[in-house]
Amino acid sequence: KRFWYHIHHPEWRAALDTDALAYMKIGQEIGELARQTFPEGVLLPFSPTDKALSATQAALAGDAPVLFEASFAAEGLQARCDILERNADGTWTLIEVKSGVRVKEPDHIEDVAFQAIVLRAAGLRIRDYRLMHLDKEYAHEGGNYDPVRIFQSTDITGMVLETIPRLAADLDAVRALAAQNDAPDFQPNTYCRDCDFREKCHKDVPSGGLWQLPGINVNSVRKLASQGLRVLDDVTSAEQLSPTNRLAYRVISGKQDFTDPELIKQLDRLPGPIGFVDFEAIDPALPRFVGHHPYERVPFQWSLHVIPDADSAQQPEWRDYLHTDRSQDPRIAFAATLWEAVQDCNSLVFYSDYEVTTLKMLRDAGVPYGRELHEKIKAVGYDLFKAIKGKTYWNSFNGSYSIKNVLPAVNPAVSYNDLNVKNGAVAVQVYEEYLDPATSPERRAAIIDDLRTYCQLDTYAMLALYQGFRAAVPGWAPAAVRD
Ligand code: SF4
The missing domain is CATH 3.90.320 (Lambda Exonuclease; Chain A)
Incomplete structure (x- = not known):
């Protein structure tokens, strides 16, 4: 189609x-x-x-x-x-x-x-x-x-x-x-999510398609369609779906949210000081630094918000690093500064395994402190994404566990809307611009400000998620209480 x-x-x-x-x-x-x-x-x-x-x-x-x-x-x-x-x-x-x-x-x-x-x-x-x-x-x-x-x-x-x-x-x-004069008939599936014709193609497609359930895959959607199950209303019992899709189905059809009580217990028990950490990196096809290979990941920025413990009333402390020396491999200073910054953290919270895989790459590339950092994140790391995926689901996640969907659901006050850099793809793009010899010093200064503001919000958002989930009603709750 x-x-x-x-x-x-x-x-x-x-x-x-x-x-x-x-x-x-x-x-x-x-x-x-x-x-x-x-x-x-x-x-x-x-x-x-x-x-x-x-x-x-x-x-x-x-x-x-x-x-x-x-x-x-x-x-x-x-x-x-x-x-x-x-x-x-x-x-x-x-x-x-x-x-x-x-x-x-x-x-x-x-x-x-x-x-x-x-x-x-x-x-x-x-x-x-x-x-x-x-x-x-x-x-x-x-x-x-x-x-x-x-x-x-x-x-x-x-x-x-x-x-x-x-x-x-x-x-x-x-x-x-x-x-053909008319568009062929084609059943919506998970690949429609990123399709650039979706707006027109789906204008008459009924909402509530099973393909929109978080984590469902192409084959499951096809199998369900072959049984006559295309939208949520076609499903009469959660058992008709695979175990991984049942929670989202129950949440949406019951108009209730579910927060895993075990999640709240885990968050309550994280030993302090607790760091909320996020990295930005480029994976350029054409390597930018001497000795680098095509698509080698080059982390250039980290942000860390630290709170003394779960119940502390203190303001979080923000630490960060952005590599600005265009002639030097960013990984060296990235790892050295991060290693120093996380010394006092007994927990490190992140969202998805990107941080762990990045540190593993630094370790494998022999970057000083790469091995220590990887060991530390393996020992004290807590992946909030993994902790909620398939176990906690709110209607307001709108079919996705992406932080772009989960953050406004948990804490609508924290938003990227007013930033010049609003997501990781733009962060990569502007850092590439920063490295470009043709970029003016004024533009570079603006890029530094934009990137620091963006990455700061990334880890502040994670802290907001942590606090939001801790404050949630454990188990089932009417969806409306969070609207
Ligand atoms: S939205 Fe795109 S992928 Fe989905 S059916 Fe339409 S054209 Fe195909």
């Missing part, structure tokens, strides 16, 4: 979010870097379509050894190739560039197989197929990236040739789908 919308109503697509824009930008950067490995290559125009197709035909008839962004149309299909390399025997090598660190099956193979079908139908003889992706062992030496060393080129000819017949058989159905 999404494919149909793309063809018939591209204007209905929602604006791309920060993550999607960043993903596109890095894809472009990597594409440009890949082209540098073929200095003799010719970049062809790729829009408008007529111009792109005629420029490709002219280039094929010429003698350029390598073509970038060549466009083809045949049998009602269109395709564009990242790189086409001319072989001495008159055949071509098709090279697809991907920003990951490995060949992803079946997506990458089907992507190339589709191009192969179109190019073959257009009369091109292709000898082999390759996939260029980042080499995860590449260590950045500073300065410009070495385009030859940062990529790995994998021969995928066998896999593509195997896929072509199956994909070609599917294409008739795809063509028929594209030619």
Whole structure:
């Protein structure tokens, strides 16, 4: 259905979010870097379509050894190739560039197989197929990236040739789908949550779909639909759902909230001083610091709110670190300052295992204090997300345990709305901007303020969650009491 919308109503697509824009930008950067490995290559125009197709035909008839962004149309299909390399025997090598660190099956193979079908139908003889992706062992030496060393080129000819017949058989159905005047009927499922056509597509979809239950997966939704269960009203007994979905069902259908009494006991018993900790990190495809590898995680900021104990009336103490020296690996000072800051904490509260995995990465990378920090968080860490997921559920969580949903439910007074940096994706984006040599000192100063304010609120929000859950009625309570 999404494919149909793309063809018939591209204007209905929602604006791309920060993550999607960043993903596109890095894809472009990597594409440009890949082209540098073929200095003799010719970049062809790729829009408008007529111009792109005629420029490709002219280039094929010429003698350029390598073509970038060549466009083809045949049998009602269109395709564009990242790189086409001319072989001495008159055949071509098709090279697809991907920003990951490995060949992803079946997506990458089907992507190339589709191009192969179109190019073959257009009369091109292709000898082999390759996939260029980042080499995860590449260590950045500073300065410009070495385009030859940062990529790995994998021969995928066998896999593509195997896929072509199956994909070609599917294409008739795809063509028929594209030619339909009306959108195909398609049952909503969990993948609709992030779909950029959802607003239009779901305008007549009844609310209360089982796919909206937190934690439910695609297969469970399909299985329930095959039994005639699509919305909450179709369910007559919680036992029809899997154990992990029953609590949310009971909460929503009973219009009551449930707070796990065990959660409150655990929170009451956390030994003080209690620290509420949060990290920000970048995982750049193209490493930013000397010695770093593609997608290596680089934590650059931490925030910590500390209270003496669970019942203390004292104001929380805020500690933080933001790495501002663009020439130095942020991980070193990040770990050293954090290790000092958590010395007095006998509990460390965080939300999801991101903090634990980040410290594990620091440990594995041999960063000083990485091992000590990882041991400490394993010993005294408390994952609030894990503690509530599937065990505590309020109607106002609105189908998700994401902190974006849980925080306004538990403490509506704490909000990110007035901040310049409102979420982790934007924090990453502005830190990348901070590292960019072209960014002005004034803008950098503003970024520092924005990031510190954001990360401070992140850990204050966690403290607010901690206090909110401790104050909640244990067990069942009418949903309205928290409105
Ligand atoms: S909202 Fe769901 S059904 Fe509609 S196009 Fe998107 S993924 Fe497909």
